Amino acid sequence: MDREAISPGRRKVLQGAGGGAVLALMAAAGLFRPGSAWAEWNQQAFEVKNSLNDAVRALGGSSAPEQSPAITITSPDIAENGAVVPVTVTSKIPGTQNIALMVEKNPNILAANFQIPDGTDPWINTRIKMGQTSNVFAVVKAADGKFYYASKEVKVTLGGCGG
């Protein structure tokens, strides 16, 4: 996804000027790939298609996540506009480190992954896109490295990923 976003013009410049020095300069100037320039972005996890287990593995899980009643997903049962679906996740799992939001039937399952430092409530409220009626998963990583999830079906009458 990123690579396509780099304009062909820039690619030509890179080839023309013969590589490394320009690349280093661009990186230094913060013009290059954001992933390398500023913070980590787990491209592998965001490229997982529809498998909850694969997505959890890409986030560092060693086994399949366990369903847990300690995670609550609050969202409309029916979303009229799939482009804006409000979702609130509350986790009562002790030592919640991460909360990830996944939409099973989106082109890529992972929508967002939040890191919850000590002192921050395991509570997130945001808005996501849904292409069609689907299960929404809230996946929690606990302090012991185990993953737990809750699932909720949200019906979508107008998709948010069409073209």
Place this chain on the structure above:
Amino acid sequence: MADPMKIRAKMEGDKVDVRILMAHEMETGQRKDAQGRVIPAWFIQNVSATCNGKTVLSAEWGPAVSKNPFLAFKFSGGKPGDKVVVTWTDNHGDKRTDEAAIA
């Protein structure tokens, strides 16, 4: 340069309730324009919020977060007047930082 974020940080008991509204297209890379060409993906990838130098939330986002993203969270350890600083970075490498004082 992207438009500023709207940030509201308010004490709620002993916790700080933070609400953020960002201005961003969040283009998925799945849509096509009228000529059938794919509109390239353009979305916020990283978000982080700090208060008094301590990270209070960080996130990695994909293009499935809604256009003009909204985010709310709560943390403890802040007091009125402290500043909450929020930064996002998108897949073009653009970034934007805004701050708000806790009320």
